[in-house]
Amino acid sequence: xxxxxxxxxxxxxxxxxxxxxxxxxxxxxxxxxxxxxxxxxxxxxxxxxxxxxxxxxxxxxxxxxxxxxxxxxxxxxxxxxxxxxxxxxxxxxxxxxxxxxxxxxxxxxxxxxxxxxxxxxxxxxxxxxxxxxxxxxxxxxxxxxxxxxxxxxxxxxxxxxxxxxxxxxxxxxxxxxxxxxxxxxxxxxxxxxxxxxxxxxxxxxxxxxxxxxxxxxxxxxxxxxx
Numbered sequence: 001x002x003x004x005x006x007x008x009x010x011x012x013x014x015x016x017x018x019x020x021x022x023x024x025x026x027x028x029x030x031x032x033x034x035x036x037x038x039x040x041x042x043x044x045x046x047x048x049x050x051x052x053x054x055x056x057x058x059x060x061x062x063x064x065x066x067x068x069x070x071x072x073x074x075x076x077x078x079x080x081x082x083x084x085x086x087x088x089x090x091x092x093x094x095x096x097x098x099x100x101x102x103x104x105x106x107x108x109x110x111x112x113x114x115x116x117x118x119x120x121x122x123x124x125x126x127x128x129x130x131x132x133x134x135x136x137x138x139x140x141x142x143x144x145x146x147x148x149x150x151x152x153x154x155x156x157x158x159x160x161x162x163x164x165x166x167x168x169x170x171x172x173x174x175x176x177x178x179x180x181x182x183x184x185x186x187x188x189x190x191x192x193x194x195x196x197x198x199x200x201x202x203x204x205x206x207x208x209x210x211x212x213x214x215x216x217x218x219x220x221x222x223x224x225x226x
Contacts, residue, residue: 032103035086035114040164040179040216041077043131046070048077050085051162051179051216063092066106076108077131084114123166123175128213134206138167138213142200146219149187153223157183160220161192169210171201182221192219 040051048064067073088110089103105111121127128135161183165176173196178189196217204213 030091031088032091033086033088035084037084038080040214041080041129041131042216043074043077048073048131050077050080050087051164063102063104066104067108069108073108074131076111080113086112086114088112122177123212123214126212127166128204128206128211130214132206135211135213136205138171138201138204138215140199141171141202142198144195144198146188146191146195146221148221148223149191152183152186152188152221155186156223157186157188158222159183160218161189163192163196163217163219165196165215165217167201167203167213167215169203169212171203173197173199173201179216188221195219 038050042049042051046065048070064070064073087105089105092102092104130137159182160180161178162180163176164179165173168174176193176196178193182188182192196219199217201215203210205211
């Protein structure tokens with residue numbers, strides 16, 4: 001799958017984890033807890049999702065659909081970028097081959113904000129994100145698929161790279177960074193960055209005017225897939 005998480009992918013709360021090294025002890029059977037820095041927030045009419053920047057290959061996907069007041073959740077989520085949070089959820093399953101833990105939260109109290117000042121936004125001032133009121137997200141108009149490097153293919157590396165990028169008013173991604181690495185040694189992270197640089201979008205809009213908008217894109221490398 002290759003799609004902008006911000007407006008095309010399934011919407012879940014995404015927590016990048018070290019292999020449970022950074023996770024807190026399980027509060028009770030069937031529940032998991034993890035903490036990290038929020039680097040991306042995605043809002044849709046049905047769900048809100050977060051991406052936490054913690055080194056490691058695992059991902060914990062948390063469904064926020066159990067929270068009844070989604071309006072309050074959106075307002076809460078819009079203030080979370082670059083803050084540290086801890087999330088406790090019900091463990092649903094663990095999927096192969098990309099080590100995806102799936103859990104669900106049922107109350108706002110399951111998302112705890114740590115009182116740590118946020119750092120500067122890496123994309124600078126004046127940019128828009130998915131929870132901003134009145135924002136129409138960018139629309140993908142040209143997709144270029146990533147290719148395997150010879151070294152990664154030989155090593156059998158599979159998985160997903162998440163890239164956060166700024167879609168400028170000309171529809172191009174002018175700035176991008178990897179927020180979930182798959183492979184730094186064999187070139188797949190670099191291939192993901194180069195690939196999204198060739199994508200083109202209809203830019204995000206506020207009141208019909210184009211605005212610079214941050215999106216998160218997932219690129220999956222799977223041997224044998226087209």
